[in-house]
Amino acid sequence: MAAVEVPGRGQRAPAAPAPRPALEIAVTSPAGARVALEHGADRVELCTGLELGGLTPSAALVEAVAAVGLPVHVLVRCRPGDFVYDAEETALMVAEVRTVIASGASGVVVGALTADGSLDTAAVARFVAAAHDTGRPVEVTLHRAIDVSADPVATAALLPALGLTRVLTSGGAPAAGQGLTRLTAMVDIAPGVQVMAGGGVLPADIPALTAAGVAAVHLSAKRRAEPRRGGAWIPLGASSASAEQDTHFVTDPAVVAEARKMLEARPTG
Template identity: 80%
Template sequence: MTARPALEIAVTSPAGARIARENGADRVELCTALELGGLTPSAALVEAVAAEGLPVQVLIRCRPGDFVHDAEEIALMVAEVRSAIASGAAGVVIGALTADGALDTVAVARLAEAARTAGRPVEVTLHRAIDQSADPVATAALLPSLGLTRVLTSGGAPAAADGRAAIAAMVTAAPGVQVMAGGGVRPADVPALASAGVASVHLSAKARAPRRLGGTWIPLGAGGASAEQDTHFVTDPEVVAQARRALESVG
């Protein structure tokens, strides 16, 4: 009998990890700046989230934008991998591409090796850089040789529900690597994604936090966000619970 897929929730705080745990998540991915696609969290934040009890996969991404990283950025992310693991991470989420859209296997191998020197078992996930690669399925086929634990992917589509065929092809192309569907996933998408053979499903389950400032609002960042948009995301307990129920309904 095939195991039911696991549920991973992207969180940005200890409160988010607590909500994820209380509503049925199996593990969390921790980052900051979810509105930018996620960036590396601080060591203190990793420690605080790990204390909530669920296994924590820490996103290692030193800046927003593309996934083509120079030597200085790779060196920084190697240090971030070591810091995250020393702070209690159960795993790290890494990735890099070359300028022509291929997987940067040298950089990925270096980041993965930094994780493996932790002195304890650590999981290593390839993040959604794969979805910006020239050929996501062919990229997935490289992962077994790199010894990665899993890959997070939307199948190269804007949302995983639209990339289900490619996700299923990745499951076949990368034996021994856990394929995790993520990217624009809603609880209603979970049964169909599970049918693609994925090992887990990833949701941000996010909602905009209410603004609490009583004084004058002025824009502080780029992009000219409105007062309503100039906020951060928090974890929605009902979305997590709906995703858990959707998974429980699968086979």
């Protein structure tokens, strides 16, 4: 048997390499989850209304996506617009947390702010408690409400005490590639909470984001689907302002594959 070399007194064992950041893909369908699985994603975030920033999906949709096989983290957001919720909206989202977990979610993605731009710690604590009261291990992510808070870095400092698993953030910038300084500050100020870079992320941004120390990167990896209408077009809402926009987003396999490639190519030293 070969001898195992043990560092001598005064010598330090080589540091273990940092784990590779995870790849999370935002999807809206089982088809999108299959694309994510086939092209190297580690998990998916599921929502509907991606054009609106994401809304809570139905229980049936959660079940269908969970059946694909990747861990599914479900966005719980009862309406578009700001993240300041009244008591009825908060109670609804507490119930939605329980529903999506019962439907197979491995995690939930939640958040709320107060009118002055602070984290609504009372609401977030209720979401976390609802997730953990379901009787099985569930991860809880704070969503990009943090990026429109009054002070994203100060908000990140509150997260370890709230029992959150991770935070999805662009570092308070329009796109994560522009928020590198804040992302690094969040990693330092919120020990034990995984910082996941998301918001306008392109595969080419991944080396800089991983260098900032994030634990994961999040992409929507989306493209517009080809319209399949059978008749004339008329506007049905603000999100379909023209016939060219009267469609939905689907997951682009080429973007997912390129993101996986960029993560695999990151320096390991």
